[in-house]
Amino acid sequence: MIRTAIAVFALTAMPALAEMVTKPSPHSVAETADRLVAAAEGAGASIVARVPHTKAAASVDMELPEAELVIFGNPKAGTPVMQEDLRAGLVLPLRVLVHAADDGTAVTYQTAEDLFAGMDIDPAGEAAARIDTALGNLTDAAVAE
Numbered sequence: 001m002i003r004t005a006i007a008v009f010a011l012t013a014m015p016a017l018a019e020m021v022t023k024p025s026p027h028s029v030a031e032t033a034d035r036l037v038a039a040a041e042g043a044g045a046s047i048v049a050r051v052p053h054t055k056a057a058a059s060v061d062m063e064l065p066e067a068e069l070v071i072f073g074n075p076k077a078g079t080p081v082m083q084e085d086l087r088a089g090l091v092l093p094l095r096v097l098v099h100a101a102d103d104g105t106a107v108t109y110q111t112a113e114d115l116f117a118g119m120d121i122d123p124a125g126e127a128a129a130r131i132d133t134a135l136g137n138l139t140d141a142a143v144a145e
Contacts, residue, residue: 019114021135025098025105025143029066032105032142033098039141040072043134047072048093065100072096077134081127085120094131096139107139 025032037047051069073093081088096109112128112135121128 019111020108021111021139022101022106022108023139023143024101024103025107026145027105027143029068029098029100029105032107033068033070035144036070036096036098036107036138036142037072039138040070043074043138044076045072045074045134045138046093066105067097067099070096070098077127077130081116081121081131084122084127085116087119088116088121091115094135096135096142098142107142109135109139111135 027035033050037050040047048071049069051071053067053069054064057064071093078088078092081092091110094109096107098105098107100106112131113123115131116123116128
């Protein structure tokens with residue numbers, strides 16, 4: 001009985017699987033990442049970093065499929081979210097992974113609901129909606145023909 005209770009508790013305490021959105025891109029990883037950066041900057045965001053995962057792996061004589069993480073944000077949009085719950089700083093600025101996929105290139109990101117799970121941020125609120133809209137629009141621009 002105690003083991004069953006512990007197992008049930010352990011399963012319910014585990015975080016839910018991340019909800020991610022993946023979109024195919026007709027462009028190379030590098031071009032898709034460049035297009036994402038241009039779209040983000042055009043929307044007023046600042047690029048915090050571009051993390052070349054594949055190059056990092058190669059630097060230690062390991063291999064990864066082509067992948068680059070683009071980290072970007074806008075303090076005007078992110079600060080109100082962090083004012084609601086400072087722990088949002090764990091997931092802000094926003095991140096989009098541009099990567100090789102089975103059939104070419106793709107972009108992947110987490111939804112606002114998933115990003116802020118367990119925080120005191122309303123997943124149906126205005127801030128979450130703005131983030132989801134921004135991520136959707138910027139990734140759409142990156143993968144557009």
